[in-house]
Amino acid sequence: MTRTAITRQTRGDPGKIWTLEVSGIAKNYGATCALRNASLRLRPGKVHALLGENGAGKSTLVKIVVGAIQPDRGRIALNGVPTRFAGVRQAIAAGVIPIYQHLSLFPHLSVLENLSAFAIAGAAGLRARPALVPRATARAWLDAVGLDCDLDLPVERLSVGERQLVEIARGLGQRCTLLVLDEPTAALTHDETDRLFGVVRRLCAEGTAVLFISHKFDEIEALADDVTVLRDGVAVIDAEPLASLSRAELVRAMLGDMVESGERALPQPGAPMLIATGLMLGPAAGIATRPADITVRAGEIVGLAGLVGSGALELAAALAGARPVAAGTLAVRGETLPAGDRARAVAAGVGYVPADRHAEGLFGPLAALQNASSSTVALFSRGGLLRPGGEAAALMPWLRRLNLHPFQPERPAAGFSGGNQQKLLLSRNLAVPDLRVLVVLEPTRGVDIAARETIHDALVEAAGRGVAVVIASSDLDEVMALSHRILVVRHGSLDGELPRGTGRAALMDRLAGRRAA
């Protein structure tokens, strides 16, 4: 880290120092320009939202700020001191605490060991045996995020939401000058989100600056004071007060003009297409359940909704044969399949988009186009050889429609941003011509507002061509907007059904197990 001059705020509070000032940042990955001329200016004690469509460069900028990668050029100053972190450990030591979208805990280690990880990393090389933080200290950190759990429990036994709170608690245990939250609420329940926002506000009151990346406008409006919008690696809105901008202005800055669609008309459901009988997740999926009977008709969209850890995602995955089950069968248009047999489900025309595209879905080193075509490759092959042009002709329209960015179908999937990887997985399924059932977990997690509209349209269109669609999403607005009916999942079992038009409050009540008197 280098320390030389002091830079001062030029706007707002003259004379005061920006907590973080970033300017003129450029970063190229080979021929791809991820950041052209990015800037950020964060005030102490304020939440700063960083917005931009998928691939705009947000994660790249964050990685530079936290020292995970180095920029090709540009300046970074922390509290007025020019700074360049050689690695994340150095950034953490300086009080720059990153909380990642993809959790960075050690699943087999205990909560206490994970909470101690930063301290251990800092002490490496100095002590023969790394020390754990005192239990009382660890307990105080957990109290700060409102989490009451056993310090000796392996982290893998916690829900995803709880794990994220442990990660945040670990960050809060450090001197925290700048907290970097990259889509932190993707896996949190509404209660956990509220708790997180409470923690963030408290930190701000103590002077911490917060960089907050999200695609969810409601959350941005609830939390952020200032905003920067990146477009193609350039700040097109540069550290403006959020209150001075309308939502339409922000969207226009992100994407250019965009027509917002109103409420979608859903197709009329036809005959039963998918029938699950006695489906029970059981211990193999880590959840004890009661057997579930679920029928989804051709042209119908059924939403599975539940709190984090409810088993809604697992139950939906089981409907695609993508989870081991303790009992039950699936039938697709009358053909009975053993549940838990994904290969048989694929052969029966059951598409599946997992929630965790990194762990389950993508072949990172393969080209985007090959990733998108992996479910339909047989259609373009003859005698084991790919028919030239066939793959591109079938998949390119989908990649164009979902606005793959940058539009470089030959590039390895691993080099695309998170939202664009999600588009590849969706294209893979939507392009299957004899698709009968489509199960999509978290359809728009991490995708930008334009792609969200397109994906919603594409799912309704799939239903329109007779596909039975199942979605499971922690985004309740999405479930309400798309579903003919909503199945409530609690403790891994079905707990009732709600019709289209059910309001958000009523749905929340049911998910939490409250019933109207």
Ligand SMILES: Nc1ncnc2c1ncn2[C@@H]1O[C@H](COP(=O)(O)OP(=O)(O)OP(=O)(O)O)[C@@H](O)[C@H]1O
């Ligand atoms: N490791 C990498 N190798 C090659 N290209 C990359 C790599 N990481 C990012 N890119 C490219 O840099 C650009 C910016 O990506 P980045 O992940 O920063 O976008 P983002 O705004 O965070 O998008 P999202 O909202 O989808 O997460 C994209 O064109 C992306 O394809």
